């Protein structure tokens with residue numbers, strides 16, 4: 001184990017064992033140079049050009065952005081700080097001696113550290129690949145290198161390791177985050193990721209905190225303080241911390257499926273019956289305005305949003321959105337269980353039969369409105385005078401995005417501004433001078449986090465650029481799937497850093513190159529050009545121009561178009577099987593049986609399947625085939641007969657298993 005994993009999105013490679021991102025193909029040596037290409041989540045176009053493959057690769061300290069050895073992070077002290085913070089959220093067993101995080105006293109209490117305290121301690125595993133289980137001390141001790149969505153479609157907290165504890169009597173498995181997993185002894189899935197398999201497990205004792213699960217009447221290990229790094233003596237990321245989310249959206253019990261009660265422990269009454277819990281019913285955890293160990297100490301966390309009035313209490317009332325109307329469940333191909341049936345739960349939220357429901361939550365800098373019936377949220381920047389990207393703004397941005405990401409009702413986000421004439425002025429310049437090294441580290445971490453979360457979002461993202469958008473503002477637009485700009489020539493957009501005498505970070509540049517191509521990006525970056533809207537459209541920096549008053553409608557229409565596709569935002573699913581090394585679709589709504597379909601390393605369906613699988617297909621040599629993507633719906637995650645899981649062949653062909 002070479003390094004630690006920062007609290008990043010699940011797909012971001014850990015330092016210890018590289019994982020593959022959905023948008024990128026992980027670290028690789030640049031052809032002919034022998035130099036490591038960083039970041040591993042580098043541009044899509046570059047990864048394609050280089051004919052990426054899927055094998056897991058170790059990530060040396062030198063390229064870990066949180067390592068002091070990283071040449072790219074900047075000042076050593078900044079690297080140290082970030083590294084230390086990140087490492088503190090990780091199991092100590094996984095930290096290298098060289099990690100500054102190890103400077104934290106080992107005797108520090110680890111309160112509420114579900115699944116890791118006591119017997120739940122995880123052992124070190126070998127390097128692995130996304131979604132792969134690493135063997136541990138025994139066959140029953142598995143670790144997930146990467147986890148995806150839980151069975152309800154919520155993102156499972158990214159963690160480099162997950163201990164899975166079987167309970168053979170109940171036929172269920174419990175991971176160290178208290179989430180119940182289904183298993184059949186041959187393979188386990190968690191949110192669509194194949195996470196286990198092999199010999200029949202044998203039971204292991206688990207601390208109560210990791211058994212209670214959520215949605216039950218016992219402690220709530222996934223909610224609030226128990227999962228908060230701040231409570232376990234380590235720094236927690238507000239982005240992962242449910243306290244930062246303000247409650248809701250973290251329940252992981254499979255909706256509609258009766259989960260078995262956790263095993264009883266002598267002397268401790270077992271938690272009550274597990275009741276599927278609607279995330280919206282979840283009470284807000286207590287939020288302290290400031291936390292001494294928070295990575296964001298200087299400012300208060302946003303308060304819990306009010307629970308939507310249309311969702312009636314009490315918390316354990318069956319969720320009205322819990323079950324899909326039968327007619328909306330896609331018919332399965334012959335002989336294949338619908339994934340929702342396999343899981344015993346509903347697919348991702350269908351169009352609501354209830355009257356259109358809108359929800360809104362707001363923090364200081366961003367207003368979020370969610371149209372549940374459309375499955376589309378609008379994030380409006382409201383940080384006058386110019387929506388500059390301060391640390392506060394960035395943090396709120398990430399929290400809002402994460403909240404939507406974990407909301408099954410939301411499949412797409414439109415980003416726009418509530419400040420007239422300005423989309424965003426880019427990074428807040430006042431954050432970049434006259435501050436401490438720690439602050440710079442924190443600030444840049446937040447910038448990167450914003451970019452990563454947006455770029456890796458499961459949701460369709462559309463930028464409705466209704467004003468000027470220099471530098472970091474342009475980056476936000478570039479990071480979206482689609483850009484529509486108001487056709488006012490007074491509005492300009494571009495990466496103008498050169499005009500400020502600074503150099504755009506290389507990942508700004510990569511994102512820019514992805515959109516406009518190499519030569520245009522080169523000259524534009526060198527000149528620090530801010531392109532008036534018509535020019536921006538001409539060079540492809542924005543996809544279309546519309547009169548400002550029509551921007552909203554157009555963004556909505558584009559979003560609907562995207563969401564109707566069986567891909568990223570869609571709700572369809574595909575089933576694949578492995579025939580002679582090719583991945584062949586055996587059916588799925590909107591997906592022709594027999595067509596060459598790709599899957600991610602997680603198994604069937606899942607997010608960004610197409611993007612990841614393009615590389616997979618390249619590795620498998622079936623690039624010429626027609627292909628489709630499976631959707632991101634909860635219905636994608638399912639347990640299928642092993643013969644239909646392409647994953648083992650996929651991984652072995654790609655050299656990952």
Ligand SMILES: CC/C=C\C/C=C\C/C=C\C=C\CC(=O)SCCNC(=O)CCNC(=O)[C@H](O)C(C)(C)COP(=O)(O)OP(=O)(O)OC[C@H]1O[C@@H](n2cnc3c(N)ncnc32)[C@H](O)[C@@H]1OP(=O)(O)O
Pocket residue numbers: 072073074385386388389422424425426427428429430444468470471472473496497500502503504505
């Ligand atoms: C791991 C990575 C490691 C290393 C990376 C290393 C190097 C990377 C370095 C930098 C990367 C930078 C990316 C950026 O985003 S830098 C920010 C670039 N932004 C700009 O250049 C925008 C400048 N602003 C404007 O062009 C205009 O203000 C405007 C078009 C946005 C709006 O024009 P207006 O005429 O409507 O408004 P103004 O009067 O100009 O401004 C009002 C008010 O707002 C203040 N302000 C403007 N922009 C910013 C900003 N970016 N940050 C903070 N404050 C800003 C402006 O000063 C005015 O304030 P006062 O009223 O004067 O107090």
